[in-house]
Amino acid sequence: xxxxxxxxxxNPDWTKLVRERMGRLDLPPGDQENIIRELAxxxxxxxxxxxxxxxxxxxxxxxxxxxxKDWNVLAAKIQRAKSEEEIMNRRTKSLWLPGLxxxxxxxxxxxxxxxxxxxxxxxxxAHTGVTVYWHWLASLPFFGALGAYLSWRSRGSTxxxxxxxxxxxxxxLIVMCILLPWGLAIDGFASFRxxxxxxxxxxxVLFPALALxxxxxxxxxxxxxxxxxxxx
Amino acid sequence: xxxxxxxxxxxxxxxLAILSLLAGEPLYGFEIARQIxxxxxxxxxxxxxxxYPLLYEMEKRGWVEGxxxxxxxGRDRRYYRLTPSGRKQLAPLKAEWRAFxxxxxxxxxxxxx
Numbered sequence: 283x284x285x286x287x288x289x290x291x292x293n294p295d296w297t298k299l300v301r302e303r304m305g306r307l308d309l310p311p312g313d314q315e316n317i318i319r320e321l322a323x324x325x326x327x328x329x330x331x332x333x334x335x336x337x338x339x340x341x342x343x344x345x346x347x348x349x350x351k352d353w354n355v356l357a358a359k360i361q362r363a364k365s366e367e368e369i370m371n372r373r374t375k376s377l378w379l380p381g382l383x384x385x386x387x388x389x390x391x392x393x394x395x396x397x398x399x400x401x402x403x404x405x406x407x408a409h410t411g412v413t414v415y416w417h418w419l420a421s422l423p424f425f426g427a428l429g430a431y432l433s434w435r436s437r438g439s440t441x442x443x444x445x446x447x448x449x450x451x452x453x454x455l456i457v458m459c460i461l462l463p464w465g466l467a468i469d470g471f472a473s474f475r476x477x478x479x480x481x482x483x484x485x486x487v488l489f490p491a492l493a494l495x496x497x498x499x500x501x502x503x504x505x506x507x508x509x510x511x512x513x514x
Numbered sequence: 515x516x517x518x519x520x521x522x523x524x525x526x527x528x529x530l531a532i533l534s535l536l537a538g539e540p541l542y543g544f545e546i547a548r549q550i551x552x553x554x555x556x557x558x559x560x561x562x563x564x565x566y567p568l569l570y571e572m573e574k575r576g577w578v579e580g581x582x583x584x585x586x587x588g589r590d591r592r593y594y595r596l597t598p599s600g601r602k603q604l605a606p607l608k609a610e611w612r613a614f615x616x617x618x619x620x621x622x623x624x625x626x627x
Contacts, residue, residue, distance in 0.1 A: 316582075317566075320543065320592045324562050327544040349562035359567035363574060 288347070291339035294329060296322035296346075303353035307361050317360060325349060376438030381449035384429030388450035388490075391421045410481045419493050425450065426497030434501045447498030451491035458482060528568050529577075530607045531558060533600055536578060540595035543569060569594060577603055 289299050300322045307314050325346045332342035350356050395417045402413040429446035438446065445452070458479065465475045531550050535541060541549065546569075547560040572578045577600030580592045596604075618624045 316592075317570075319590075321562060321566060323542075323589075323591060324544050324547075324566075328562075331548075351563065356563045356567070359563075360570060363567045363570035 289343060291343045294326075294343055294346075296325040296329075300325070303350075304357045304360075305354075307357060307364075309361070309364055313364060317364075372437070373442070375436040376433050377442040377445055380429045380432035380436065380438070380446035381452075383432060384425050384446055384494075385449045385453055387428060388418075388422060388425045388494075391425065392418045395421070407481050407484055410477065412481055412485050414485060414489070419489055422450070422490055422493035423497030426494030427501065428497075429494075430498035430501035434504055440502050443501055444495075444498060447501070448491055448494050451487050451494055454486045454490065455483075458487065527558065527611070528560070528564070529572065529603075530611055532568065532572065532594075533577065533596065533604045533607065536594055536596040537601065537604060540593040542591035542593050544591075546594070572600070576600070 289295055297318060300318045304314075304318065304321075307317070309317075328346040328349055329342045332345045333339065337345065392415065395415060400417045402415045404411045405414045406412070426447040429449055430443040433443040433446040462475065462479050465478075469475075531554075532546060535546055535549055535553075543562075543565055547562075547565050551559045569578065569580070573580055573594075576597055578594045579597050580594050582590050583593050584590050615624070
């Protein structure tokens with residue numbers, strides 16, 4: 283960047299200079315202001331230290347300016363250092379990965395139960411026969427606990443732990459919300475479809491969610507573990 | 515007079531230098547740079563451009579924590595202090611550098627004393 287606009291040597295406005303040269307970073311406004319304030323303070327201290335050694339004002343400004351050769355490079359480095367990548371990684375570790383493992387585990391459990399020949403029971407909900415896999419539901423607290431534990435281990439928030447523990451029920455909810463409009467669009471039996479949707483929601487989302495939450499509860503109350511322990 | 519260490523070597527040592535300094539007391543950016551330069555006899559130097567990206571990176575990792583604080587003259591400065599996680603990094607980093615110097619010494623006769 284050309285040094286056309288050097289600050290006034292007698293009263294340099296470092297905040298203005300840093301703001302102009304850094305440009306706009308892709309950071310929350312508060313963060314950017316703090317960075318500008320901090321870098322400007324550093325330049326001011328550099329300037330004052332030079333002045334205290336009887337260096338002329340113009341040369342003191344020059345010395346301070348030499349702290350940064352390329353403002354674009356500095357802005358890019360700060361952007362990278364401050365970026366949310368780490369937060370994304372943390373979210374992956376504390377929510378998506380535990381959630382995926384919980385979902386896969388719960389799905390495998392259902393397959394094993396079917397493979398082992400453990401029969402579901404027909405229950406009547408709203409005058410509709412529903413096949414309820416009680417054995418599977420009985421296994422779900424374990425998976426709820428697993429998801430919440432893995433999330434807790436990765437320093438997940440209470441919501442992340444709950445989300446990870448409930449992931450099998452949440453996936454089913456999403457699938458059903460996608461399927462319902464399709465069903466309504468294809469055969470138009472709106473009332474029947476809606477009743478079926480409600481029944482399936484109870485069977486495949488509500489019941490599993492309750493069972494999963496039961497397992498997750500102990501880990502929702504646990505305080506977060508320290509960062510160093512989680513990294514180790 | 516101490517010879518200034520070339521940037522590629524000094525860059526890798528920056529984390530250890532900052533952690534070691536902050537293990538003593540909380541400091542603000544300018545003071546960190548000043549003390550590193552002074553204590554190493556000018557062999558290691560930090561400019562604004564090299565210091566702050568590293569500080570922010572270390573802050574993101576949770577090794578240091580920055581907090582605005584006014585000094586006795588009422589001037590606001592962002593003081594960095596070591597977090598418990600940062601303190602835990604110090605010993606392994608020191609061991610890593612020690613091993614590095616020993617390896618280099620046995621290879622090229624470079625003593626770290």
